[in-house]
Amino acid sequence: MTLATGQSNFRRCAFTLVELILVLALLVIATSLAAPALSNFVRGRALDSEARRLAALMHAGQSRAVSEGAAIMLWIDEKAGNYGLEAETSGQNGDAKAENLTVDSTLAIAVQNIGVATPVTFKDFPAIKFLADGTVDEDSPQLLKLTDSAGFSRWLSLNSGRTGYDIRDTEK
Numbered sequence: 001m002t003l004a005t006g007q008s009n010f011r012r013c014a015f016t017l018v019e020l021i022l023v024l025a026l027l028v029i030a031t032s033l034a035a036p037a038l039s040n041f042v043r044g045r046a047l048d049s050e051a052r053r054l055a056a057l058m059h060a061g062q063s064r065a066v067s068e069g070a071a072i073m074l075w076i077d078e079k080a081g082n083y084g085l086e087a088e089t090s091g092q093n094g095d096a097k098a099e100n101l102t103v104d105s106t107l108a109i110a111v112q113n114i115g116v117a118t119p120v121t122f123k124d125f126p127a128i129k130f131l132a133d134g135t136v137d138e139d140s141p142q143l144l145k146l147t148d149s150a151g152f153s154r155w156l157s158l159n160s161g162r163t164g165y166d167i168r169d170t171e172k
Contacts, residue, residue: 046106046148047107047146047148047152050103050107050154051146051167052167053101054083054109054156055156057099058074058128058156060099061130062163062164064097065130066132066133066134071087071089072085072088072129072130073086073087073127073128073129074128076128078109078110078126081102081103081105081109082100083100084098084100086099088129107149109144109145110144110147111126111144112145113126114143115142126141128141128165135162136162136164138162142157142158143156143157143158144165154167154169155167155168155169
C-alpha cells in the first residue's frame, strides 16, 4: 500500500468542512422550527401544574375541615401571588398545620366573587371557607383564575353541590 492510496481512502471516509456546515445549518433550522412548539408546551405545563396544585390544596383544606370539625380558610393574595391554608381560629400561637405557597412566577391568580354580597375574607385577603361538613361556604368565591404571561387561563369553579372546585379551560 502506498502513501497515495492511504490518503485517498482517508479522504473518502472523512467529512468536508462544507458538509459539516450544511449539517449544522439543518440542525439550526430544525431547532428554530421546534422551539416555539416546545415553549408553548412548557408554558401550558406550568399553568396546568399550578391549577392542580391549587386544587390539591383545596382538597386538603376540605379534608382537614372535616377531620378537625372546624372551618379551614384558603386565602389568596392576588397582588403578591401567594395563597395558603390555615384554620379560621388559629389564635395567638398560629396554626401549626398552616401552609403558604407561591404562584409560579410566570402566572397570575385572581379571585372572582360573582353575586356574593359579603365575600369571605381572611387576614384581609379573599378566601374560600371550607366548613366542617365538607362543603364550601356560600359566600366563598365561585371562580379562581390562573393566567399565564401569554394570556392563557385555567379556571377553578365551584361545583353545583358546593363540595369543591373543578378545573376548567374556560370561564363557564
